[in-house]
Amino acid sequence: MTTYLTERIAIDPDICNGRPIIRGMRITVQTVLEFLFAGTTREELPYQYPAIEKEDIDACFEFAIEMMNRNYFIKEIKHVA
Numbered sequence: 647m648t649t650y651l652t653e654r655i656a657i658d659p660d661i662c663n664g665r666p667i668i669r670g671m672r673i674t675v676q677t678v679l680e681f682l683f684a685g686t687t688r689e690e691l692p693y694q695y696p697a698i699e700k701e702d703i704d705a706c707f708e709f710a711i712e713m714m715n716r717n718y719f720i721k722e723i724k725h726v727a
Contacts, residue, residue: 647659648661648670651666651709652705652708652709653705654668654669654701654702654705655667655668655675655705655706655709656668656669656670658670662674666709668698668702668705668706669702671697673695673697673698675706675709675710678691678695678698678702678703678706679706679707679710681694682703682706688700688703691703
């Protein structure tokens with residue numbers, strides 16, 4: 647079952663191990679951001695992934711920003727020997 651987090655970002659446990667993906671495709675938000683971080687421009691990215699649209703790239707940035715707006719806690723896990 648695909649759950650849409652935004653209009654363009656979804657999570658489906660059967661696609662890419664449940665990682666956030668673009669519009670139900672097998673392109674993860676992480677992949678898009680990694681390409682951009684590595685120096686690929688927004689204009690070059692559709693040559694790597696022709697199905698990606700400008701709005702998908704915008705949605706990846708918006709998703710990343712939204713994830714940073716959350717509170718995270720680190721819990722210590724007991725190790726059992």
